[in-house]
Amino acid sequence: MSETAQMPSLDDFEALLNETMPADTGFEGQVVTGTVVSVESDFAIIDIGLKAEGRVPLKEFAMPGQTPEINVGDNVEVFVDRVENALGEAILSRDKARREEAWTDLEKAFEGDARVNGVIFGRVKGGFTVDLNGAVAFLPGSQVDIRPIRDVTPLMNIEQPFQILKMDRRRGNIVVSRRAILEEDRAGQRAELMGKLKEGDSVDGVVKNITDYGAFVDLGGIDGLLHVTDISWRRVNHPSEALTIGESIKVQVVRINPETQRISLGMKQLAEDPWAGIEAKYPVGAKFNGQVSNITDYGAFVELEAGVEGLVHVSEMSWVKKNVHPGKIVSTSQDVEVMVLEVDQSKRRISLGLKQCSENPWEAFEDKFPQGAEIEGEVKNITEFGLFIGLDGDVDGMVHLSDLDWERSGEDAIQDYKKGDMVKAVVLDVDTDKERISLGVKQLSGDPFSNVSTKKKGETVTVVVKEVTENGLEVEIGETGVAAFIRRVDLAKDRNDQRPERFAVGDKVDAMVTNMDKGSRKVNLSIKALEVAEEKAAVEQYGSADSGASLGDILGAALEKAKGE
Missing domain, CATH: 2.40.50.140 (Nucleic acid-binding proteins)
Incomplete structure (x- = not known):
């Protein structure tokens, strides 16, 4: 460099800078209107009136899921991020332009409580993202519909109305609700429909939900409950047996509660009542x-x-x-x-x-085994009051304790039996109404008491001593097998002879019948009574008490006469 060369001044540097970089136009950070000069591949080239043009991706010119419609010569609004980059192009954004414009419109809608249109285009944690003409809003999962829905896919990528619940432009947050729109529309439809419906009307509906107790039916903006008992005249254990969600059905308005606005529906009421006649x-x-x-x-x-x-x-x-x-x-x-x-x-x-x-086995048994017939069966059960015996026809008969043995007590006699024993018995009675069969075992043999029951009071019987006790004698009347007891005081007229030990087992003794109780099957005997009776008869025949003859003389004479005869 020569000495005469001069260093450029500050003004010269400023002039050089202005030649290489355009002056501040005031466009940066603003939304401006540009013209599409060409469409190349996936970009639109936009002229905004500066030395440099800008390119914007075509996808920014369409709503999510839609095809962009942009042609050369169209005027579009874009947001200017920078006037020029290193490649000499303006940095433009259609999305940001739409977002700025959208935020302004959304704030007006929020203040006026107005609906806004948007498109659900993505899923995020806890809900979904909604494009509100450029501004992205959050749609909570609980605000998608009035009732929980499993699949939101049919609602995505279609334009539909939303209600803004809250928004913060500084933070860029917007929360919207689709449910609020549905509830508002439904309230209007409900009020209109409630004014028209009356009990007894037949209406068309769609099964919306099924529970254990019935189904909720959408009548076109208002739900009614179809209780499980009103679905059909026949038994329906669960509504899902007769209905499916989404099914169109015809129902009758059974009852309307104006206070709660609840509607009860019925399907069976539209069919003929099978209980008529x-x-x-x-x-x-x-x-x-x-x-x-x-x-x-x-x-x-x-x-x-x-x-x-x-x-x-x-x-x-x-x-x-x-x-x-x-x-x-x-x-x-x-x-x-x-x-x-x-x-x-x-x-x-x-x-x-x-x-x-089917055949009544009790009647069949009675026909086959009338009263008095002998049967045989297995001991099925032993109780405190008798035996139960299995019989033909899978029925049971009962042998009461009192019908087990003529002489022994039922408590003693029942000890002879056990479950599974085969037992023979006699049919005593068949009660078909009460389904009872009475049987007897002792009736298989004759009643030994019948041989004694003919004896009358005062008659003499011969008995055999079976047991000698301190209180008297256990005896058996003849060969009948009927047992009786002679009390100590009845063993002799003479008190000194009223000693049981005077007798031995096997002795045959005459006694008088002093009482016969057929009901209790008891016979009262007395040797003393027999002696008194014999003495009285002898006195009457051979003398009197004051004739001077002794009783020994009288009885002796009587005996001698008896021998002579």
């Missing part, structure tokens, strides 16, 4: 075929026709199976024959019998 259709005593529809602890329900069920009480299920759960006798969906026992149309009840359609 039920008594003529199902007369008492008639037999019908049906299907077991439900089983409970107290019986089984049998469907006679669609909407008509009758109850077979557990007591009417089997002649012989007692205290058995109905599920062990019949099964659900089983076809059975039943008899109508009772019909109550007012209470919509029919009592049915299952056992009446």
